[in-house]
Amino acid sequence: MNHFSHISDSNTSKAIGRYNYNDVDFEFLTERINQFRSQIKRRLNGELTEDEFKPFRLMNGVYLQLNSYMLRVAIPYGTLSSKMLRGLAYIARYYDRGYGHFTTRQNIQFHWTKLEEVPDILTYLASVELHTIQTSGNCIRNITSDEFAGVAQDEILDPRIYAEIMRQWSTLHPEFSFLPRKFKIAISGSSNDRIAVCFYDIGILTCLNKQNKPVFEIWVGGGLGRIPIKGKIIRNDLPPEHLLAYLEAIIRVYNLHGSRNNLYKSRIKILIENLGIDNYREQVEKEFQAMDLDQYRLSNDIMTSIQENFGQPNLVDVPNASETLKKHRQENQAFNQWVNHNSYPHFHKDYIATIISLKNIGETPGDMTADQMDALADLAEEYSLGEIRVTHLQNLVLGHVRKDQLYVLWQALQKHHLAVPNQGLITDIVCCPGLDYCALANARSISIAKKIMSLFQDIHLQEKIGPLNIGVDGCINSCAHHHIMNIGVLGVNKKGEEFYQIKLGGFSYKNNATIGSILGAALTMEEVIEAIRKLINFYLEQRQKNEYFIDTFNRLGINPFKEIVYASA
16 A cells, blocks of 8 residues: 555645645545544434444544543644644634643644534634544554754754654554554654653654764653553664654554553553563564565655645844844843743744743643634744644744844733743643543642642742643543653542642653652642642752752652651641
8 A cells, every 4th residue: 555645746835844735635634524524423313322433533533521522633743834723713713612722742622512513623624734533542643743843953854754754654544543552653853852752652763873874763662641651762773764664563563462452451561561672672673674665665755745745944044133132131031031931942043932831820731712823823924934833741832933023022922921931830830631621530630730830920939949840630641741740740539539649750851751759648639739839848948059850859869758748647
């Protein structure tokens, strides 16, 4: 089967930094939507039971939550055009309750959709080159990537090109549409890990070999959930041209041996733990060597075809751009504060990337209103070449902002409550929807996150505390990654009541990646808030010069922190 059969020249105008659909892509989506429209009609007419309908809706990103159906929209490799963001605003405004929720998988979720309206939503999404395919189900999920792709100074190759190739290869792949369990892949174009590579089913980092040529370092068997496991390197020198063949070999071995009779032991991480990485690698290499590599080779023609469907940023030299930015920072302390926390270096000396925090005090982390989406779409067109990126920490990025225009952009963002200067600080909390929405949750997570944010809302206190991340999860599935946060909060059910477990010491990036340790017995919501206050005060008292929270924790160990919380209990 030729998995690239729908690649052809595009006659449409290019969106910057993202693959642009062609006629074949639109035809494919139209056929898919019509199929699902028929399935929904049969469900509404009673021809299908909910159990019979479930596999169809999951493969199209539709979940049945506590109060309504939820629709999850894929944002492949986390890149949106202004047109796409306006499309999401339209869905939020006319088919939901005026907002959407960005997730740690670079997706967006709408929590109040009506099943009978889903086909119309999907049709509208297709018109702005978005879809919901394989955002759920036991298949290869949305391919995620580094939010600074095409911007970062240390980038070796643009990972979005390869992410798009993987998206096309994996969509409705006949061999991998019904895997033992869901399967998640992420790719970075740099050897500096910005995607938490070792906590994916497959994580891909780009490195340079001894000949100074790009190769992929492939990690397998990572994951969070009920059994958090740090992945392992299965190969560190894969030529990019063989990426698809090697991925197919990895997933074939998993598909063959993965458990299908125990939901909690069906992920690839469990299979690799049982077989051992050396045994697994041996089977993968055997499968890989037996494949017709020419059939899977990413030839120059294929790479060129994909690249041509991506728009290229037109960056120009801007005289005195850096000096203008410096002047604005000196003149306005609030602006300087925001730049300190919410900017990222660009490879071009006259540009900068900026992080748009979706963590306003009193609001749900990751939520964005339709009005804010429309406003940011306009600002992206005016100041960042019409491009927006979604991060795996529930924020957004404008990747190509001229330094001399950053101050004016900041002023505009302030008007829409999108200029919170807290990226990477204690109020930049990652949070799942929890028991307010999710049928799997044991406890509410949004209210906990809001209370913590309120406790530390003073920006000077946040800066004093320094870099620190918190994840709040309503269940063990760990959508908010509590296992690998400096402070993780997990909702648990104790005899029908909501309690919360605290984990400390998690860290998500490969060189020092660590799964957090349980602090002690579960606490009530009020006790958790007080516990976190005590933990932060203790850290501020005990830290040494230039230490962050994670450094102090690693130096002291967990016992002193445990005593602070539980000594008087």
